[in-house]
Amino acid sequence: MSTSYSQSGIQCDNGDLLKKITFTETEINGEIQYINLYGDIVKPHPVYELSLEERVKKGYTVVDPDKNSRTARPTYTLTFLDTVDNTGIGFDDPSLGSIRRQILESALTDILTMITNTGFVDIQVNASENEGKGALASAGPYPTPASTGYSIGSVAKHVILGKDPYPTFPDAEITFDFGYNWNNSTDYPDFDEYDMYSVALHELVHCFGFTSYLAPDGTSVVGEDGYYTLFDQFLINSDYTNLLEGDPPGLSTETGDLTSNALRFQFSTGSIAPVYSPSPYTYGSSCSHLDHGRSSGVTYVMHPSISTGTTGRILHADEINVLSSLGYGIESQYLYTGLSDLTPSNLENIQIYPNPATNYIKLIWNKTINHNALTIKINNIIGKEVFNSNRDEIFLRNNYVIIDTNSLPNGIYFVVIDDKESTVTKRIIKK
């Protein structure tokens, strides 16, 4: 769905891509046609008439290098229409196109690394905009109508079930506007640059079904008796009742809940996260995002806007839990499953590097450490806590964690690692 990734402080909307790719199947003159919300017939781009092999050979499509050998993860293709159409801008820019394609691909592989399903995902990267107006980017999956009243989306179906809902189409579309000042690298963005990796990650997560079909009046954007998204099924009101209920689904209470600033996503585990639901309703942003303004210090990648000079490169556990609720198999270490099953550990074995650090520090441990039990704090030289893993964003992997240190002033810090049985303190320098 359309995701408006807005300029700092401005909620720009972008319902356009949503309307373009949300289609319904209709039989016209005995043929199945796909009609979008503008009433136009949607057809696959002519490039998909070429075989995958030909598309790859011509440089239009990037294929997962592990496509044939990988069995434990989904595989992917990314098709760049900038390259197909020789636009000379965006992903076809003579000097920046290659790195931009790589940044998008690395954001995709970072998502797929967490997912244990073994299907596929095929994403079309549309011809880029170059206006520097409106949304930074927008993206979403094709709908997959379901008898339950909730659409899982084409990406989820292809990844989880291995079934391609529309074999002549890709599964999702994504569009960037390169008229803005982008950070075309994986380094930290300058103060006046939008971070491309952060926005790519955000948009791709939308493609995986992190999206709503709620219209401002609470009906489905697909129309009367239309279906919503599976994401919508998990939304709850301020009083913990379901936002939608019934068959076909509809609002359980008043439309005001969409603008209550109190909408929440209830995970299949029962815990909750704040869903962006301000008043007035903001088309393209409301109901499809998390709201870090209503969290206690969390920075969500799926917040509807991003400022220049900032990043949202690491998915919060809430965001990964949304994907889990949508039905994806997720590697357990990403889910923050709790603090149970404590095992003895040897915190002294934890290594921290680089030291001195600049953008980040990486804490690596061997498998005797129960990372679920860890709390990591960083104190400055006068003992003031500047980071706490219970509150601040961390990037947790199987045997390491990455902490963003960009915002720390240069100086000496103490990393305090606690596993509920013992504590160690390690000194680092930020420069």
Ligand SMILES: [Zn+2]
């Ligand atoms: Zn968005």
